[in-house]
Amino acid sequence: MRTWQKSLAVLKNGNSRFIQNKVNNILHHDLELLSEAQNPYAVILCCSDSRVSPDIIFDRGLGDLFVIQNAGNVCDTSVFGSIQYAIQFLKTPLIIVLGHTGCGAVTAAHNHKRMKGPLQSIVSLIDKHIVDGSVLDSTENHTLETAKTLSSALNLHQDKFEQELKVIPAIYNISSGYISWMDIDKEALSIPDH
Known part of the structure; x- marks a missing residue:
């Protein structure tokens, strides 16, 4: 069984290769093996922004990541259910809540924009995480608070899972x-732009 520590190391190493333009896992896959089962290293809750593609930015192949994407990486019942499936049945030990710079959904909430239709329900889920300061400050806080919510929910049920679980918030710089990587036990701090 994979540990969250080993899974995190795989993701960090993959992101390092991505930054250096030395990716090597994207095209490597065994369709026959993948058709039998999946065994992902991590659950990634991230924004559906087309510039945020976890398989690529973590240099992982098919079957390596259990990706849940929606505008603003918000957490609702369908997200909780998807995460439950991954940790209960796939024994995935690590959940990453991945915010990103330039997020349109967080920007809309930060600027107090009101949307029509279903978009407003997404912005409303982010509203409670908005802080004074920059859009990046709000993005960091939204990511951190979403991770805290998930972690609290999972801690209530940790005894029901075989594996030790860890939720880690992070921000992807699209530039x-x-x-x-953020510390879930601390307040959001300003993250350097690299």
């Missing part, structure tokens, strides 16, 4: 490719 540099760097992932800045």
